[in-house]
Amino acid sequence: xxxLTQPASVSGSPGQSITISCTGTSSDVGSYNLxxxxxxxxGKAPKLMIYEVSKRPSGVSNRFSGSKSGNTASLTIxxxxxxxxxDYYCCSYAGSxxxxxxxxxxxxxxx
Amino acid sequence: xxxxKESGPTLVKPTQTLTLTCTFSGFSLSTSGVGVGWIRQPxxxxxxxxxxxxxxxxxxYSPSLKSRLTITKDTSKNQVVLTMTNMDPVDTATYYxxxxxxxxxxxxxxxxxxxxxxx
Numbered sequence: 260x261x262x263l264t265q266p267a268s269v270s271g272s273p274g275q276s277i278t279i280s281c282t283g284t285s286s287d288v289g290s291y292n293l294x295x296x297x298x299x300x301x302g303k304a305p306k307l308m309i310y311e312v313s314k315r316p317s318g319v320s321n322r323f324s325g326s327k328s329g330n331t332a333s334l335t336i337x338x339x340x341x342x343x344x345x346d347y348y349c350c351s352y353a354g355s356x357x358x359x360x361x362x363x364x365x366x367x368x369x370x
Numbered sequence: 371x372x373x374x375k376e377s378g379p380t381l382v383k384p385t386q387t388l389t390l391t392c393t394f395s396g397f398s399l400s401t402s403g404v405g406v407g408w409i410r411q412p413x414x415x416x417x418x419x420x421x422x423x424x425x426x427x428x429x430x431y432s433p434s435l436k437s438r439l440t441i442t443k444d445t446s447k448n449q450v451v452l453t454m455t456n457m458d459p460v461d462t463a464t465y466y467x468x469x470x471x472x473x474x475x476x477x478x479x480x481x482x483x484x485x486x487x488x489x
Contacts, residue, residue, distance in 0.1 A: 293474040297417070304466060304479040305409075305417065316477060348417050352474045358430045359419040359474070361409075 262287065262360035263349055270368040276337040279365045281349030282330060287360055289330040293352035296325060296334045299364075300345045308347075309334060336367070344369040372396035374406075374467050374480035381486050382457050388485060392450040392467030396478075399425055399445050403472035406450040408441065410463040411482075418463075422470060423450055459487045 264282040271277040281288065281296075288294055292312045297305035307316050309325035312332060322337045332351070336343055349362040378390035392406060399406060407422040421441040422430045431439050440453045450467060464484045468476035 291474075295475045297476075304482055305476075306479075307475060307477045310473060310475040310477075350417075350419075357433055358422070359407075359432075361417045361419060364416045 262353070262357075263351060263362035265347075265349060265362040265365045267363070268366045268368065270370055271336075271339045272370045273339050273341065275339050276335060277339060277367065278336075279334045279347055279349075279367070281332040281334070281351075281362050283332070283351055283353075283360070284330055286357070287330075287351040287353035288327065288332050290354070291352045292327065294325065294327060294332040295350045296323075297348045297350065298343075298345045299348065305348065339369050341369050343367060372469055372478040374469060374478060376465060376467050376480045376483040378465075378483060378485065380484060381488065383489050384458055384487060386457050388452075388454040388457050388461070390452045390454075390465055390467075390483065390485075392452070392480060394448050394450070394467075394469065397469060399423075399443055399448070399450070401425055405470035406443070407468050407470050407476060408450075408452045408465060409468060409476070410461075410465045412460075412463040415463075420454075420465075421452060457487045461485070462487045 296309040299305045312327045313325040353360045374394040405424045408420040423441045438455045464482040466482045467480045469478040
């Protein structure tokens with residue numbers, strides 16, 4: 260069982276917006292603005308999409324955005340495109356003992 | 371351009387020790403703030419963080435696996451080595467190494483290497 264809780268799947272049609280939630284606790288998501296999101300296509304390595312809750316690395320589309328409220332972080336993808344279909348994982352710093360935790364992953368299907 | 375590549379055995383027997391090497395280029399592990407981490411992913415399952423080594427040789431381990439893991443670096447060879455003792459079939463996974471810049475994030479990943487634990 261993963262430390263962070265994500266929905267197993269979400270779906271949307273091209274052009275629509277979707278949001279993936281990532282629920283942690285006051286020991287991880289709630290305490291640190293160090294949530295990141297990774298996109299993973301089948302058979303590929305994860306790709307960093309969002310870091311420090313809402314920052315985008317260079318080269319990542321501005322259709323991807325992140326936010327956080329309390330113990331829950333969210334990834335929003337606007338203007339869905341076929342190539343967005345992938346698994347998405349959230350990740351949070353969890354203090355010096357536990358250090359880093361991942362979510363269970365969410366499969367995004369573009370209908 | 372930052373690249374990382376994992377290497378090691380594809381098959382290990384239960385109770386054996388796994389040794390994986392991450393060979394990287396495009397950055398130096400002697401640069402302040404930089405680190406290299408290991409993350410694994412069992413087939414069809416989620417990512418799991420394993421270990422991290424910093425430029426100053428500080429190390430962090432997953433609490434649940436700490437007793438079985440050792441991470442080391444060879445800065446002159448641009449390599450990071452992860453050893454995991456007492457391997458079990460549940461450790462079957464793709465093992466990734468990744469570059470950690472100054473923040474708590476992994477911005478460049480290796481292609482991963484699938485390790486199967488079976489007798």
